[in-house]
Amino acid sequence: MSVVPLRPGVQAEPSAHAKPVAMIEIDRVSQMFETSGRRSHLALSDISLSIEDGAFVSILGPSGCGKSTLLYIVGGFVMPTAGVAKVKGRAITGPGPDRGPVFQEFALFPWKNVLGNVMYGLRQQGVKRAEAEAQSRRLIEMVGLKGYESFYPKELSGGMKQRVAIARTLAYHPEVLLMDEPFGALDAHTRTRLQNDLLNIWERDRKTVLFVTHSVDEAVFLSDKVVVMTRSPGRIKEIVDIDLPRPRRRADLLLDPHYQKYVVDIEKLIDDVLEDELHP
């Protein structure tokens, strides 16, 4: 990865060892599922991917290619059937507050209202109620849900739930964000706004982000690297480095020929993936 200077303190430190430890290291990971009917299904095959501290990496690929599964493995929710995934050099054995997932299905706590959901992680980490509440209210405002603090999940629309899910994870400051189509249920305007907000947060805190999306321009706009995957079995087809200057502004990028080239190239890659499936 060539573009973004990482957190200077971290990057500049002269390391005694030649190679700095990546934030996330996925090493020849495969995932086999037993499906009903006693057949096994290879969801991921021999995936290797290294993500540096502070990098924003997007995963693109057709539905069912194992994007979510890969995220679950990094999250520690699923143990790979082969290979290892590491975070900061240590093999992942389970979930932890250093990696915050935003699930495709939101998975909000239905018995908690919006504020209660967003506060949950902070309270769990022992933050005092008043402080947790103040921080959570700021986040709720940021995701555009001010005034909905006392609503319960069943009273929210899909897009609103998604924003609560994002706020709930951002609240407890995980070093790594694992976001599974977090903007999928949003209208175009909210989506653009939240993309900008996410970029702002990321540029400020330099979290490492693993971001699953179906939108090519979202991936190019946000990412340092775009991983394109194939399906059945899920493999990495290509990793594209996005060499665009930051901070990025969507309005500027749209006319940028470099940006456009990335989008077109990746669209073509995905076309190839689908074409290969039809005519192997």
Next chain:
Amino acid sequence: MNASQFGRRISPLLACIGLLCVWQAGALALKTDSFPTALEAIRAIPSILGDHESLLNILDSLRRMAIGFGLAALVSIPLGLMMGRIRAVASLCNPLLMIVYPVPKAALMPVIMLWLGVGDVSKTLVIFLGVSIPIIYHSFQGAKAVEEKMVWSGAAMGLSGFQRMFRIVLPAALPEILAGCRTGLVLALITMVTSEMIARQNGAGNILFNALDMAQYDTVFAMIIVIGALGIIFDAAFEKLRRALVRWSEPRFDMPLSFS
């Protein structure tokens, strides 16, 4: 309160009055000793509730019912939740429950009496057994249905296995658990009366069957009304509590199946 709300409030009352009218008419038409009219039965209620001895008997029954129900909830909810989340617990307990489930708990009463006597312990144990099954079953179903990603979200926030069970699975399954408890509460009343029918010694059931032995049919029917009313009151009170606890899960428009 608008008209439809008023109607919903008043309709259970109308149903009761209707039932009593049919009873009254039926009894008047049949004119047998063993079937007193509704009015005669209602007239016998004050003498039961006014009698110190009877009142103590009924309170004894209710105490056993409360202890049996409480203990059952205390044991069955955690057991059901663990069965729903931990495969080993489920495969251990499932066969056991499958055997226990269809056996009428009151049928165990003679054996239990043989071992534990005819006192409070036996009766409370039977109530406990009767109540446990629906609560275990519903807690199990509730825990099984908890969305995996909800539990994962908790794990990512650093909740331990125990905390996830207590602070994610339990509240998420609460609507289902309380549905089981509601069934359990009515079953507790039923088992309570049945146990006192078998181990005749004291209690509400005993009053009823003593009166039957002495051919005091108005007292028999008065007791049926009293026990029935207790059931309705408990159920309505529990339903109120349940709705307060799981308001977050209720669909917005629904017809409550209760008299509250």
